[in-house]
Amino acid sequence: MSVDPGCPQSLPCSEAPNCRDCSPVPLTYGPEEDCSSLPMSSAELLHTETASPLPYAMDLLTQDSPDSSTSPKAKPPDSGSGESTVKKEDTKAQVKKQKMRTVFSQTQLCVLNDRFQKQKYLSLQQMHELSGILNLTYKQVKTWFQNQRMKSKRWQKSKWPKNGNGVTQKGSAPPDYPGLHLNCSQGCMGNTPSNPPVRNSQAWNPAWSDQAWSSQSWSSHSWSTQTWYSQAWNSSFYNYGEEPGQPYVQFQQNYPVSDLETTLETAGESLKYFGTSQALDLFLNYSVNMQPDDM
DNA sequence: CAACCCTTATCT
DNA sequence: AGATAAGGGTTG
Numbered sequence A: 001m002s003v004d005p006g007c008p009q010s011l012p013c014s015e016a017p018n019c020r021d022c023s024p025v026p027l028t029y030g031p032e033e034d035c036s037s038l039p040m041s042s043a044e045l046l047h048t049e050t051a052s053p054l055p056y057a058m059d060l061l062t063q064d065s066p067d068s069s070t071s072p073k074a075k076p077p078d079s080g081s082g083e084s085t086v087k088k089e090d091t092k093a094q095v096k097k098q099k100m101r102t103v104f105s106q107t108q109l110c111v112l113n114d115r116f117q118k119q120k121y122l123s124l125q126q127m128h129e130l131s132g133i134l135n136l137t138y139k140q141v142k143t144w145f146q147n148q149r150m151k152s153k154r155w156q157k158s159k160w161p162k163n164g165n166g167v168t169q170k171g172s173a174p175p176d177y178p179g180l181h182l183n184c185s186q187g188c189m190g191n192t193p194s195n196p197p198v199r200n201s202q203a204w205n206p207a208w209s210d211q212a213w214s215s216q217s218w219s220s221h222s223w224s225t226q227t228w229y230s231q232a233w234n235s236s237f238y239n240y241g242e243e244p245g246q247p248y249v250q251f252q253q254n255y256p257v258s259d260l261e262t263t264l265e266t267a268g269e270s271l272k273y274f275g276t277s278q279a280l281d282l283f284l285n286y287s288v289n290m291q292p293d294d295m
Numbered sequence B: 001c002a003a004c005c006c007t008t009a010t011c012t
Numbered sequence C: 001a002g003a004t005a006a007g008g009g010t011t012g
Helices: A042-046 A055-061 A106-118 A124-134 A138-159 A182-188 A225-237 A249-254 A257-271 A276-289
Strands: none
16 A cells, blocks of 8 residues: 655654664564554554565565555454464464564654653553554564663663672662664754753553553653653544544554654654653643644 | 563564 | 564563
């Protein structure tokens, strides 16, 4: 379908040669996009798109790849339970499904990163929401955060080995893992100042039961990004209805993430002087206050 | 069940 | 070769 071609929008990140980041959708090379929880993999419905028909990708895909992009039904309808999808095991699954590496767009990384700065742990719902917003699957978001946690851990370790006794220095503030994808904040948003994004750092404690924290309970503006995203989206494109039944999948279908990207970019344009986080936050607040009519 | 951690596989 | 998304095993 309409696979947004290059990037019509003039992204400030023009400097980056790899402008494929402009694409809001992850370049998934292959089938996949499961979605153990989402009723339907938003990614699939949208266009998780094997955006770039890479030769090798196609190669490998040919074997069994359901090609999520083209076939929305690639994935067995595991409506509900999920793993119950015993699928065609009759073939004994002789063909080991090849692993495919999704390449997230800069925008996605940007958002993920930004979020990670604030929260190392997302609740189930938050992950779902985020995944919806970013046009990723819950699993992908989950994996990303997991990998990110490990990465930051490694980073901290290397930066802050041990105190001799094997006790990490706790006295001093733990080095906040610099969100890696700096290119995002500096490239896309084109901001320069080294802004400490740690302002709303509400470290999510794994201890707190996630379930107890239905994102709605804390959707007050104390939280920014996530809430903002959803609200912005809902208020902008949907009637703010927020039916429990249909999360973000809906608007996604009608509004490809490219919109989000555009939006973010727009925000970036105006807020390029701020750090990514700040820009996002500001934009968030801004958008939240704006009613659909105003926009 | 989710998080952790290691490993594997893929992309740049 | 490095980075990292994703697979898989283990644990609480």
